[in-house]
Amino acid sequence: MREVVILSGKGGVGKSSIVGSLGVIYARKYKVVLADTDVDAPNLNLVLGAKLRNSEEIAASFKSFINYDKCIGCMMCSDVCKFSSIIGVDLPIIIPYSCEGCGACSVICPEDAIEIKEVVNGQLNIFDAENMLLVAGELHIGETSSGRLVDIVKKRARQEAEHCHAEIICTDGPPGIGCPVIASVKGADYVVLVTEPTPAALNDLKRVVEVVKHFRTPLGIALNRSNIHPESNRAIKQFSQDNGFFILSEIPYDKSMPMAVANAQPVVSAYPAAPASLALRKLAEALSERINALS
Amino acid sequence: MQKTIEGNFQSEIIAAYHEKNFETPVIGVTGGKGGVGKTTVAVNIACALVNMGYKVALVDADVDAPNAAILLGMTLENSLDVFITRPLINESKCNSCGACVEVCRLNALFLPKDKAPVLLGACNGCEACLLVCETNAIHRGKKTVGKTYKTNRGNLTLYTGELIPSLEESAIVVEKLKERIFQEAADFDIIVVDTSPGAHCNVIKALQGSDSVITVTEPTPLGAHDFELILKLLDIFELKGTAFLNRADLPSPKDAVQKIAQDHNTTVAAELNTDDLLIKSYVSGDPIVTMFPEAASAITFVRLAHEIAQEYLI
Numbered sequence: 314m315r316e317v318v319i320l321s322g323k324g325g326v327g328k329s330s331i332v333g334s335l336g337v338i339y340a341r342k343y344k345v346v347l348a349d350t351d352v353d354a355p356n357l358n359l360v361l362g363a364k365l366r367n368s369e370e371i372a373a374s375f376k377s378f379i380n381y382d383k384c385i386g387c388m389m390c391s392d393v394c395k396f397s398s399i400i401g402v403d404l405p406i407i408i409p410y411s412c413e414g415c416g417a418c419s420v421i422c423p424e425d426a427i428e429i430k431e432v433v434n435g436q437l438n439i440f441d442a443e444n445m446l447l448v449a450g451e452l453h454i455g456e457t458s459s460g461r462l463v464d465i466v467k468k469r470a471r472q473e474a475e476h477c478h479a480e481i482i483c484t485d486g487p488p489g490i491g492c493p494v495i496a497s498v499k500g501a502d503y504v505v506l507v508t509e510p511t512p513a514a515l516n517d518l519k520r521v522v523e524v525v526k527h528f529r530t531p532l533g534i535a536l537n538r539s540n541i542h543p544e545s546n547r548a549i550k551q552f553s554q555d556n557g558f559f560i561l562s563e564i565p566y567d568k569s570m571p572m573a574v575a576n577a578q579p580v581v582s583a584y585p586a587a588p589a590s591l592a593l594r595k596l597a598e599a600l601s602e603r604i605n606a607l608s
Numbered sequence: 609m610q611k612t613i614e615g616n617f618q619s620e621i622i623a624a625y626h627e628k629n630f631e632t633p634v635i636g637v638t639g640g641k642g643g644v645g646k647t648t649v650a651v652n653i654a655c656a657l658v659n660m661g662y663k664v665a666l667v668d669a670d671v672d673a674p675n676a677a678i679l680l681g682m683t684l685e686n687s688l689d690v691f692i693t694r695p696l697i698n699e700s701k702c703n704s705c706g707a708c709v710e711v712c713r714l715n716a717l718f719l720p721k722d723k724a725p726v727l728l729g730a731c732n733g734c735e736a737c738l739l740v741c742e743t744n745a746i747h748r749g750k751k752t753v754g755k756t757y758k759t760n761r762g763n764l765t766l767y768t769g770e771l772i773p774s775l776e777e778s779a780i781v782v783e784k785l786k787e788r789i790f791q792e793a794a795d796f797d798i799i800v801v802d803t804s805p806g807a808h809c810n811v812i813k814a815l816q817g818s819d820s821v822i823t824v825t826e827p828t829p830l831g832a833h834d835f836e837l838i839l840k841l842l843d844i845f846e847l848k849g850t851a852f853l854n855r856a857d858l859p860s861p862k863d864a865v866q867k868i869a870q871d872h873n874t875t876v877a878a879e880l881n882t883d884d885l886l887i888k889s890y891v892s893g894d895p896i897v898t899m900f901p902e903a904a905s906a907i908t909f910v911r912l913a914h915e916i917a918q919e920y921l922i
Contacts, residue, residue: 401620440880
């Protein structure tokens with residue numbers, strides 16, 4: 314079983330749309346499990362028009378809780394908190410949205426009034442999408458520890474994949490380069506970096522490349538909306554060539570893409586003859602070649 | 609109200625979130641979904657305000673993927689490092705008691721038999737290990753996790769945060785960036801803050817202290833879904849503002865976004881259609897309000913800037 318993660322650095326370049334189509338193409342030949350680790354704003358189920366099978370609450374976060382019967386208001390906890398997460402003048406108040414649950418406050422508290430507790434920070438949703446299973450994480454609004462939730466989503470996706478003897482897991486990752494991205498890359502066999510020909514997307518691509526190189530994961534590039542700016546298209550090819558990165562496919566922009574999104578269908582299902590669908594099939598082919606060549 | 613903000617202290621937490629020790633108005637720009645045009649909106653409104661004669665600080669708080677400088681054709685200057693504590697262990701003082709290893713909730717410390725512990729895993733600099741060490745064998749070292757920049761061009765000053773790739777401390781870089789601009793807030797007439805996509809810690813910290821928030825979205829089902837998430841977040845933190853519907857002519861019905869806006873008492877203050885000139889300016893490093901001031905989208909940005917000035921600056 315192989316695990317492919319799709320990342321981009323920049324948001325909105327087409328990660329979810331591409332994963333949706335890749336899944337549909339692979340599912341014709343293989344058993345496929347999909348995962349959505351963009352737990353801040355999971356969208357893959359919308360691209361696929363997927364049906365929710367079940368949903369469970371996940372406690373993957375820790376926070377400090379003060380027992381006010383014991384607290385004497387010395388405020389030492391506030392002084393040691395490196396995350397500016399305890400406010401108040403003579404009575405400490407924990408700010409839940411930035412508390413890391415590190416426990417420094419409970420160590421310093423002379424009255425043993427602070428406890429670190431596990432809290433529910435999100436949910437794990439299982440969807441059916443055509444003949445695929447989708448495991449998606451969703452962080453509750455205002456909650457933290459997205460990286461830990463991603464770990465749980467990935468673990469569950471692997472279990473489901475083993476259970477149904479899936480050959481491939483395709484993971485739709487989050488934008489950016491922070492903790493949920495790092496959690497998404499860990500343990501992956503291959504990373505597809507989606508980008509578009511704009512200077513901003515190239516800038517973000519370079520940053521996410523640094524992350525993937527750090528984990529020594531092999532990577533390939535999917536150049537989406539390849540026809541929107543020829544000069545940036547050349548710049549991305551030059552960057553790829555200079556670094557020895559393979560461009561798996563160039564996916565031209567046409568109206569079929571947004572129309573497919575509007576209809577909650579991957580473009581390869583909705584408009585199989587569109588130039589974008591052709592390019593996505595080429596992407597699937599180039600990607601399986603790369604994965605099969607992995608040792 | 610969500611379970612995030614508990615008990616009787618909700619009002620204190622919200623008050624602290626809105627507290628600022630300066631008069632300069634702060635306008636946040638966010639959106640939930642990536643690539644909906646947050647930075648384009650922030651940059652153009654900032655430049656339109658500059659063109660009206662105001663001194664503007666634009667804050668690029670998308671520290672994972674900061675792009676405002678690229679859209680402005682600016683080269684970043686005046687960098688400051690952002691540090692966290694890295695525990696340094698003095699082996700000669702250590703009695704191998706293992707208390708630091710036990711207290712570390714990230715399991716970043718490893719204790720070889722009869723030796724001093726070594727830092728192996730991801731340390732977030734919480735200093736719990738320093739607090740438990742009986743022999744004072746652990747000292748504060750420094751680990752650089754990112755940079756903040758301050759780049760000036762006429763009446764526009766760009767503050768940018770940048771996380772070092774492969775590290776996880778985005779939220780701390782955002783916090784230090786906000787500290788840097790808020791300390792210098794009195795130098796400006798107005799502050800515009802551009803956030804990362806998503807709806808969690810980085811975005812919450814970036815929007816802290818905002819007087820008003822512009823939420824950028826697009827009419828696609830994905831845009832609508834993430835728009836609702838971010839409006840829920842704004843409700844929790846009692847942040848008010850308006851919505852900005854970008855690419856309004858995409859083949860998705862606009863009513864989903866309009867309905868969500870209505871449910872959250874948010875007005876759609878502007879709609880923009882897809883525009884070749886906007887893409888041209890986007891790839892040229894020159895905001896449309898200066899590159900093509902006659903373009904329909906430039907006129908929309910200038911109108912929004914006037915509305916902001918009307919409300920906060922006159």
